[in-house]
Amino acid sequence: MSTPNIKSKFLGSMIGSALGDCIGELAFRFGNKEDLIKEINNRNIIQYTDDTAMALGIAETIISTNDNWNTQDLGKTFHKNFNKEPYRGYGRGPPQIFRTVEITNESYNKVASKLFGGEGSFGNGASMRIAPLGLFYYDHPEIYKVAKKSATVTHTHPLGIDGAALLAKLNSILIPRKREELFMQEKQNLIDDLIKFSKTNEYKEKLKKIKDLIINSEEMIKAERILGSDVLAYTSVPFSIFAFLYNPESYKKNLLETVLISKDRDTVGAMIGGLLGSYLGIEFIPDEWIQRLENKDYIEELTLKLFDLKK
Numbered sequence: 001m002s003t004p005n006i007k008s009k010f011l012g013s014m015i016g017s018a019l020g021d022c023i024g025e026l027a028f029r030f031g032n033k034e035d036l037i038k039e040i041n042n043r044n045i046i047q048y049t050d051d052t053a054m055a056l057g058i059a060e061t062i063i064s065t066n067d068n069w070n071t072q073d074l075g076k077t078f079h080k081n082f083n084k085e086p087y088r089g090y091g092r093g094p095p096q097i098f099r100t101v102e103i104t105n106e107s108y109n110k111v112a113s114k115l116f117g118g119e120g121s122f123g124n125g126a127s128m129r130i131a132p133l134g135l136f137y138y139d140h141p142e143i144y145k146v147a148k149k150s151a152t153v154t155h156t157h158p159l160g161i162d163g164a165a166l167l168a169k170l171n172s173i174l175i176p177r178k179r180e181e182l183f184m185q186e187k188q189n190l191i192d193d194l195i196k197f198s199k200t201n202e203y204k205e206k207l208k209k210i211k212d213l214i215i216n217s218e219e220m221i222k223a224e225r226i227l228g229s230d231v232l233a234y235t236s237v238p239f240s241i242f243a244f245l246y247n248p249e250s251y252k253k254n255l256l257e258t259v260l261i262s263k264d265r266d267t268v269g270a271m272i273g274g275l276l277g278s279y280l281g282i283e284f285i286p287d288e289w290i291q292r293l294e295n296k297d298y299i300e301e302l303t304l305k306l307f308d309l310k311k
């Protein structure tokens, strides 16, 4: 049995997540499979949104600091990238944080913690951008801590943090794992590991529901009804985890089906695309899609730098 090709999985995760974002975004306007595939093929370039812009910001920060970064460093990268490309479809939170930091000179984390009446955001933002962190720190003993460090630039609520940490953890498990069929028992073990890893009851409960859905071989539609897939992390993160386990074998089929069923489509696309890429590797992502990805060369270059830094 061959050993997993880590480089292919790094590329699979980063490109897979970016393409998921692009295709999910298109799925808002092209809401059935035939139209969506046709639209992708009709375009020379498919564009990504804030999800990928921020994921690239994480990779850039890890590289530029030689893996010696803090929350404030990451905030500065996000901020700079937002100022350069404010048109990426950012939610309300990040621009508000950046503007406040410009005026008050407070830290990103401090400003973020004051959002939503002092509770902090528990939207998808910290989870949607997590792919590069999950893969770069796949063998890190304290991946929860690192994920939290990345989340709290913008998302300080425990539910915003826990979603990011869970996705980072699942990506980290998939990177060194051989691409062999995931049997029922193994899927259940994976979910049990995630239940132990999670720090909030909300996610633990959702993960137990995922386990029941998998054991009962329930369909995606029913899973979406039970788990949700909207802008709140404790809906979209669990749904993406379910969707990955539902059909980990095909990037194309799974991604299309998942984004078309979900509500926050670009973000769920980024999450599921990253997971599938971490599991399958770049060879299993359709080349005709990769060739259309906006800034493909830059994303590849950045991913290979991340891979080299890891070595």
Ligand SMILES: [Mg+2]
Pocket: 049, 050, 051, 088, 089, 266, 267
């Ligand atoms: Mg987006």
